[in-house]
Amino acid sequence: MNATATPVSPMLTRLAAEKATGALLRDHGTLYLVDGRVVHAESPDSPGVDVLLTAAGRLPREGWDEAVDRAGARGAVGRFLVDSGRLHDGELEICHLGAVFDAAFFALAPASGPTRFRYGVGHWFGTVRPVDTGAVERETLRRRELLDSVWPYPAVDRAPVVPRPAAPGQPVGARGRALLAAADGVRTPADLARLLGRPAFHTLLDVRRLAAAGLVETPYEAPPPAPPSVPAWVGEAVATPDPDIALLRRLRDALEAAL
Numbered sequence: 423m424n425a426t427a428t429p430v431s432p433m434l435t436r437l438a439a440e441k442a443t444g445a446l447l448r449d450h451g452t453l454y455l456v457d458g459r460v461v462h463a464e465s466p467d468s469p470g471v472d473v474l475l476t477a478a479g480r481l482p483r484e485g486w487d488e489a490v491d492r493a494g495a496r497g498a499v500g501r502f503l504v505d506s507g508r509l510h511d512g513e514l515e516i517c518h519l520g521a522v523f524d525a526a527f528f529a530l531a532p533a534s535g536p537t538r539f540r541y542g543v544g545h546w547f548g549t550v551r552p553v554d555t556g557a558v559e560r561e562t563l564r565r566r567e568l569l570d571s572v573w574p575y576p577a578v579d580r581a582p583v584v585p586r587p588a589a590p591g592q593p594v595g596a597r598g599r600a601l602l603a604a605a606d607g608v609r610t611p612a613d614l615a616r617l618l619g620r621p622a623f624h625t626l627l628d629v630r631r632l633a634a635a636g637l638v639e640t641p642y643e644a645p646p647p648a649p650p651s652v653p654a655w656v657g658e659a660v661a662t663p664d665p666d667i668a669l670l671r672r673l674r675d676a677l678e679a680a681l
Contacts, residue, residue, distance in 0.1 A: 430530045430559040433537050438555040445543040451529025454545045459552035462518075462545040463525035467612050468622040471521045471547065477619025480517075481508060494546040501548055518550040523561050524621040530562045565623055573630035577641040582608050583629055584639040594637065597628055602637065 429435045434446060434453065441458035451465030464470060475481040485508050493502035500518060503509045509517075569576070583605035588594060594602070604614050615625040632638040 430562050431537065433539065434530075434555050434559070437539060442539070442541065443544075444539055444541040445545075446529075447538045447540065448529050448531075449533040449535045450531050451525050453526060453529055453558075454543070455555075456544075456549055456552060459554055460522060460526065460558050461549040461552050462547055463522045463529055463558075464545075465525040465528035465622075467528040468521070468525040469616045469619065470525075471518055473616055473619055474517055474521055474621070475509075477616070480513070490546070493548075497544050497546050498548045499546060500550045515551050518547075519553070520621055522553060523558065524623050526558050527562050527565050527623050530559070569626060569630055572627065573634040573640075575630075575633065575640050578611075578629055578633050578638065579626050580610055580612075581641040582610055583614060586637055586639055588637055592635070592637075594635075598632055598637065601625070601628055601632065605638070 431446075431448070437444075437446065437455060438458040443456050443458075444454075446453040446455065450467060451463060453460055454462040469477070472486050476483045476486055481503070485503075489499045489502045489506070489508070493499045500514055504511055504514055569579075583601070584607045585602045585605050600618060601614060604617055609617065611625045611629045612622055614620075614629075615622040618625070629638055633640050
């Protein structure tokens with residue numbers, strides 16, 4: 423993002439300049455900052471680190487729950503997972519960075535509600551690898567552009583994924599096949615991401631690719647309602663002389679007749 427580009431979140435830019443620590447709350451998620459850098463992000467539209475680790479089978483659910491119970495109160499869950507031998511440093515860093523960028527993409531979506539910042543608030547997961555806010559914003563913009571370049575119909579992102587039959591001989595990759603197999607016409611892309619233990623953005627990207635290939639229905643977006651038709655009498659009323667002018671003319675005619 424160049425110096426003249428409009429920032430995704432002006433408040434985030436200001437907080438980075440202030441080297442602020444706390445939680446930035448937006449419509450679709452929260453970013454956690456330490457000294458002006460992003461250390462964690464979460465969104466209801468994105469699977470958390472726990473889902474990415476446990477659904478993929480890398481970490482048993484009971485191992486995650488133990489880490490939260492024993493280290494959550496001191497904000498060191500990530501560190502506990504490494505120190506207890508459940509994860510290697512590199513594994514945790516890659517998984518956590520993926521979760522941060524994934525949740526930040528949704529948290530930084532255009533918002534209609536108020537954006538608030540709570541100073542001093544931290545997340546119980548703890549700091550793994552801080553990320554510059556500029557990098558988070560650039561990646562968010564890149565992902566938006568990528569989605570639209572694949573299939574510029576954002577309605578598919580939140581609608582239930584409804585599979586369509588493939589054309590004879592039409593190839594479908596392994597990721598697409600897994601998505602189509604899990605799509606039941608009710609689950610949304612966010613539901614499928616949690617079910618399959620995948621980042622939500624990657625799931626959106628796969629769904630848009632499938633929609634572009636005709637393998638997933640694209641919801642019909644109705645055009646805005648047409649303005650109500652104008653009754654015929656309105657046109658007649660417009661053509662009728664102003665009532666005051668008509669009255670003046672009648673008075674003039676009456677006076678002339680009396681003379």
